[in-house]
Amino acid sequence: MAERAAFGARLAAAMDDLGPLCVGVDPHASLLDAWGLSDDAAGLREFSLRVVEAVGGRVAAVKPQAAFYERHGSAGVAVLEETIAAARAAGTLVVVDAKRGDIGSTMAAYAEAFLRDGSPLAGDALTVSPYLGFGSLAPAVELARATGRGLFVLCLTSNPEGAQVQHAVTSSGVSVAATMAAQAAALNAGADPLGSVGLVVGATIGDAARATATDLEAVNGPLLAPGVGAQGAGAAELSAVFGRARAQVLASSSRGVLRAGPDVAALRAAAVAAVDEARAALRG
């Protein structure tokens, strides 16, 4: 049984309180170098804990990118676990960006790893890929619901290559993106203020939601919007891409904030500026 409120409700409260921004924790080798840190588990740990110190309790969520930890093997995964624990101890919601997706029986194992109470890799939400079929995510949907956690399902991703798959039209005449959004909406039906099955919708996608007839407002769940900062999106793009769904958006910036490091105060100032920009674009 869930001991905590549903993720959608917890995220809505955090966004109301701290603003609609998620800071991505992406320890690129180039950033470790720029911060004067070694490209190994020790450097990764110093980087990650410094980000948590700077933004923990000050932004709605952080989003560690699992790939940058996995590239250091088991020692890197241990640092990911420590980073998740540190952010949660700071009272900040953690979206683990691991983009998992597989056949249902294997998806159940991924769900155990990232969504089960007591798992060291469990944050508050997980990014998942529905491209083995939305139904293959069922074990994650069930475990997230049972433990008060959330999912962000890749829908309209921020990279231009995503259109090849996501804009395609299915045999029923509906775009792939709209199909994914409709299935998330069905899972969120009746939730108030927000359901716990969100979508990933890049802030860089221009008019793709309209072009693919993807009804973002009807999802009734959070919309994680990467692409802010280093990928070129800002306040104007957030406002234009999300329109009437703006209140559901959690804007996400990684390098745009992290480049301000390694000084903790400078990182914090960059995050505060990004929060202000996101709030003006999405809540103004």
Ligand SMILES: O=c1ccn([C@@H]2O[C@H](COP(=O)(O)O)[C@@H](O)[C@H]2O)c(=O)[nH]1
């Ligand atoms: O559509 C997507 C989905 C996920 N991401 C991830 O977000 C961050 C973006 O980093 P920036 O430095 O702010 O560009 C990264 O971890 C991506 O894997 C995305 O960009 N787009």
